[in-house]
Amino acid sequence: xxxxxxxxxxxxxxxxxxxxxxxxxxxxxxxxxxxxxxxxxxxxxxxxxxxxxxxxxxxxxxxxxxxxxxxxxxxxxxxxxxxxxxxxxxxxxxxxxxxxxxxxxxxxxxxxxxxxxxxxxxxxxxxxxxxxxxxxxxxxxxxxxxxxxxxxxxxxxxxxxxxxxxxxxxxxxxxxxxxxxxxxxxxxxxxxxxxxxxxxxxxxxxxxxxxxxxxxxxxxxxxxxxxxxxxxxxxxxxxxxxxxxxxxxxxxxxxxxxxxxxxxxxxxxxxxxxxxxxxxxxxxxxxxxxxxxxxxxxxxxxxxxxxxxxxxxxxxxxxxxxxxxxxxxxxxxxxxxxxxxxxxxxxxxxxx
Amino acid sequence: xxxxxxxxxxxxxxxxxxxxxxxxxxxxxxxxxxxxxxxxxxxxxxxxxxxxxxxxxxxxxxxxxxxxxxxxxxxxxxxxxxxxxxxxxxxxxxxxxxxxxxxxxxxxxxxxxxxxxxxxxxxxxxxxxxxxxxxxxxxxxxxxxxxxxxxxxxxxxxxxxxxxxxxxxxxxxxxxxxxxxxxxxxxxxxxxxxxxxxxxxxxxxxxxxxxxxxxxxxxxxxxxxxxxxxxxxxxxxxxxxxxxxxxxxxxxxxxxxxxxxxxxxxxxxxxxxxxxxxxxxxxxxxxxxxxxxxxxxxxxxxxxxxxxxxxxxxxxxxxxxxxxxxxxxxxxxxxxxxxxxxxxxxxxxxxx
Numbered sequence: 001x002x003x004x005x006x007x008x009x010x011x012x013x014x015x016x017x018x019x020x021x022x023x024x025x026x027x028x029x030x031x032x033x034x035x036x037x038x039x040x041x042x043x044x045x046x047x048x049x050x051x052x053x054x055x056x057x058x059x060x061x062x063x064x065x066x067x068x069x070x071x072x073x074x075x076x077x078x079x080x081x082x083x084x085x086x087x088x089x090x091x092x093x094x095x096x097x098x099x100x101x102x103x104x105x106x107x108x109x110x111x112x113x114x115x116x117x118x119x120x121x122x123x124x125x126x127x128x129x130x131x132x133x134x135x136x137x138x139x140x141x142x143x144x145x146x147x148x149x150x151x152x153x154x155x156x157x158x159x160x161x162x163x164x165x166x167x168x169x170x171x172x173x174x175x176x177x178x179x180x181x182x183x184x185x186x187x188x189x190x191x192x193x194x195x196x197x198x199x200x201x202x203x204x205x206x207x208x209x210x211x212x213x214x215x216x217x218x219x220x221x222x223x224x225x226x227x228x229x230x231x232x233x234x235x236x237x238x239x240x241x242x243x244x245x246x247x248x249x250x251x252x253x254x255x256x257x258x259x260x261x262x263x264x265x266x267x268x269x270x271x272x273x274x275x276x277x278x279x280x281x282x283x284x285x286x287x288x289x290x291x292x293x294x295x296x297x298x299x300x301x302x303x304x305x306x307x308x309x310x311x312x313x314x315x316x317x318x319x320x321x322x323x324x325x326x327x328x329x330x331x332x333x334x335x336x337x338x339x340x341x342x343x344x345x346x347x348x349x350x351x352x
Numbered sequence: 353x354x355x356x357x358x359x360x361x362x363x364x365x366x367x368x369x370x371x372x373x374x375x376x377x378x379x380x381x382x383x384x385x386x387x388x389x390x391x392x393x394x395x396x397x398x399x400x401x402x403x404x405x406x407x408x409x410x411x412x413x414x415x416x417x418x419x420x421x422x423x424x425x426x427x428x429x430x431x432x433x434x435x436x437x438x439x440x441x442x443x444x445x446x447x448x449x450x451x452x453x454x455x456x457x458x459x460x461x462x463x464x465x466x467x468x469x470x471x472x473x474x475x476x477x478x479x480x481x482x483x484x485x486x487x488x489x490x491x492x493x494x495x496x497x498x499x500x501x502x503x504x505x506x507x508x509x510x511x512x513x514x515x516x517x518x519x520x521x522x523x524x525x526x527x528x529x530x531x532x533x534x535x536x537x538x539x540x541x542x543x544x545x546x547x548x549x550x551x552x553x554x555x556x557x558x559x560x561x562x563x564x565x566x567x568x569x570x571x572x573x574x575x576x577x578x579x580x581x582x583x584x585x586x587x588x589x590x591x592x593x594x595x596x597x598x599x600x601x602x603x604x605x606x607x608x609x610x611x612x613x614x615x616x617x618x619x620x621x622x623x624x625x626x627x628x629x630x631x632x633x634x635x636x637x638x639x640x641x642x643x644x645x646x647x648x649x650x651x652x653x654x655x656x657x658x659x660x661x662x663x664x665x666x667x668x669x670x671x672x673x674x675x676x677x678x679x680x681x682x683x684x685x686x687x688x689x690x691x692x693x694x695x696x697x698x699x700x701x702x703x704x
Contacts, residue, residue: 172652173531175654175658176528176531176532177532178657178658179525179528179641179642179655179657179658180528180529180532180639180640180641213649213660214650214660215658215660216656216657216658216659216660217660219657219658287532288532289531289532290531297565298566299686299687300524300652300653301652302527303531304568305530305531305568305571306527306530306531306567306568306571307568308565308566308567308568308569334651335651
């Protein structure tokens with residue numbers, strides 16, 4: 001049997017399909033689904049799906065053939081039975097999904113790097129990729145997280161996607177959502193991100209310290225989301241929501257510029273896209289949040305929606321400013337970041 | 353034409369029917385609706401309705417007659433055309449609606465005071481009762497509040513029922529709900545409450561100061577709710593929700609022991625009752641909240657759901673303790689109450 005080694009991003013897609021996070025997908029999508037996803041945000045069968053999950057490879061395989069798969073780290077994963085080989089229109093996918101053909105966009109750049117020859121088919125999953133212990137000890141598959149929610153008697157579960165450390169603004173948003181639900185799943189993406197993003201293992205240390213000191217563990221589950229980033233903004237917010245529905249969440253937090261990058265998307269585009277979707281059909285309810293901050297006059301956290309005071313009363317630091325402070329070993333104000341989290345980031349930066 | 357002067361509580365019911373807050377009611381309920389409400393929490397036509405709205409009077413009127421109505425303050429309100437005179441079973445109403453026949457319960461006591469002879473019919477509304485200027489300047493009828501929401505472009509509006517001053521815990525709950533909606537309607541009940549409750553005009557001064565200093569006025573409307581209290585706990589939470597649906601709200605906050613009194617209801621009974629209702633049919637979504645407080649470790653507001661820390665870290669004062677402090681002119685900690693609100697209460701108590 002011919003064999004094929006998946007790269008890191010392909011391995012992540014295999015894992016999300018294999019663990020059920022990308023249900024109903026059972027393998028890399030074919031041309032009919034690809035076209036429908038790009039043009040209509042749906043699979044060919046009408047179910048919502050916002051970003052093609054394809055396998056673009058040069059390997060010498062043909063339709064009907066079954067190929068053995070290994071992960072980027074060489075682990076045997078199972079097989080792919082090829083049902084179709086097709087050429088995708090990269091520009092159409094870029095414009096349709098990423099709303100730009102600019103190769104500066106990391107998602108569009110990835111399309112060009114992958115190429116246009118796509119191999120579709122069905123995975124037979126024999127094993128899932130390995131992750132380091134810091135991730136594995138928190139790893140729940142969609143079936144397992146649904147069971148964990150049921151075990152706790154939670155009916156309304158809000159999921160929080162993150163690829164950043166949790167500062168107080170994020171903590172505020174998650175706790176606000178938790179107030180009106182039964183449980184919270186903090187679900188950091190641990191798959192491939194772009195250069196400059198904070199590594200997942202550093203972020204995990206931040207999440208763990210918050211679980212230890214600031215989140216009630218009977219109401220909060222820290223799980224990991226082994227997916228890669230597309231940076232597709234609105235379309236990716238929908239993908240993130242669908243995946244969390246598969247994990248058993250009923251609500252999904254969508255903040256400002258969710259899954260965005262640079263200035264490619266408007267601040268609230270990733271919220272607005274849900275206005276055009278039938279949420280009952282989607283199967284999960286988005287919860288929208290605005291820019292949050294500590295306000296000295298409120299003596300508390302709030303947002304532009306709940307705080308009437310002037311911006312001069314708000315404790316807010318830009319990403320650049322935070323980075324500068326952490327780089328120089330300076331702890332940001334505790335109204336911005338929990339000191340325990342800041343210390344982890346300072347340690348990580350000073351080692352880098 | 354014979355005439356009838358309504359008492360304060362009957363005037364409040366007339367107003368709620370007359371202004372549309374108790375839609376679809378058009379007058380005091382008859383025996384078929386009374387029975388269905390008590391036994392099934394629905395009108396005879398199947399729509400939810402939790403507490404009989406009846407007019408129990410001794411006056412010498414007969415079926416088919418039209419009676420002129422004046423308010424408790426003597427204002428001409430319109431007429432009642434009598435369609436039925438019936439005897440209600442007070443014990444059945446007490447047990448079915450209030451879940452007790454104990455006359456210590458102020459709602460049950462009121463039933464006995466009113467008596468069992470009920471006059472049903474249809475109101476012709478020519479005028480609504482008067483209120484003092486502090487209420488009238490904030491008064492929006494259900495039609496007007498729906499229009500106000502539409503004018504602001506709000507689609508998701510959360511309403512907050514209150515018959516108490518707003519301390520930081522209540523402010524936290526309302527702002528938390530506002531984060532996930534478009535707008536907040538603070539909707540204090542200004543009708544008759546029981547001895548010992550803080551008078552509505554004092555409460556209004558507290559709300560006004562919060563509107564001035566702590567709530568963003570482009571996201572928050574202060575309106576008044578000219579209804580009386582029944583203290584029927586779970587059943588009254590449903591009445592409060594239905595009325596706010598009529599005012600155009602899409603979400604309704606239900607806290608601990610909503611509309612309860614003494615130890616007559618379990619802490620979460622007024623939340624649990626919604627589990628047995630079809631919320632689509634009800635037409636408004638309840639948002640449930642737990643006991644909230646400032647936590648010194650969190651350095652912020654939270655609840656048992658969102659704060660993992662020991663109760664010793666929480667700033668919480670019992671109602672009795674707050675009353676003692678205010679009575680002696682002592683300002684409660686700012687983590688418990690906004691100083692501006694505390695000052696109004698101290699002034700009110702010192703005048704009393």
